[in-house]
Amino acid sequence: MFKKNYLIYAAIAIACGAAGVWASLKTARPAAPAAAGAATQGAAAAGPVAALYQQKLKDGKGVEQALAQWQGKPLLVNFWATWCAPCVEEMPELSALQGEQAGKAWQIIGIGIDSPANIAEFAEKHKIAYPVYVGGMSGTDLSRQLGNAHGGLPFTVLIGADGQVKKTYLGRLKFDQLRADLASM
Template sequence: MKRNIFIFVPIAILFCVIGVYFGVQRHAPASPESLAVANLLTQDMPDASGKTSSLAQWKGKPLLVNFWATWCAPCVEEMPELNALQTEVAAKNIQIVGIGIDSADNIAKFAGKYKISYPLYVAGTGATALLRQFGNQSGGLPFTVLVGSDGQVKKMYLGSIKFNELRKDLASL
């Protein structure tokens, strides 16, 4: 009988510890970045053509969210390469999404002129609040966020993208 107690008590303690661990993991607070992703995906925004769309359509999909503006020279410089990158990563089910901090008219003209193939949304000046939620307190542009299909921020890039680094990060998704 005593021998059985020495076997069952440690096993019971082990299962209690495992239960507590998973209970704490389940109720751990979400990171500010994951809350920012969740908030972003609740937004409805007009696209470059003026049609309002829900960003919830991208939930569960790996995303590269690029905050930009037509008046931001580094933003404009990286757009053609982002456009080419969208073609590369489409087969891997990765979506690039542009969030424009500009007027609808400027974004529409830009999209037409440069033939951008990925979705460009018009957030206007309201996008600065989104930037801050992601931790970009200065509101610097370009600002790009890599989001996994789990809705977690994998990496953030402030300033011009280094595309070799970005391709490595995308490959790790």
């Protein structure tokens, strides 16, 4: 039994590692094609972002929180999982970035694609300077609505105060690029 579980976890880890390598080779892409009109981009982004703000998710301590509390504020939403090595690797940098930005207008949140128990245990072990929520497997659907066509992790979405998706990032974040993107907002 233990050996069978070990093989399953090893296969998942290898798949996630391969996805992380593949994704790190990709550059961040805009949320919608540049050729599309502003009205089209607004309509496309309003639906998924509105769906995000309608969510009520439990935090790492099991307390249900409304994501609408972040509406009207620039937001960096990071979809991650405890079993995803690139996700876990970028979390200290995301925490440092949130600390650097203390008092600024935007916020980082994490949505874990994992079980409540795993996320609670992870949040207890690690010092994460931004709110972490339990998305469970429905978090994958939410990430797809926000532009994650392949369902890969980590997946990060930059949302403006206007509720528009400004940029999406698949794979481990390149923090120099992210800082430049945040500075341009």
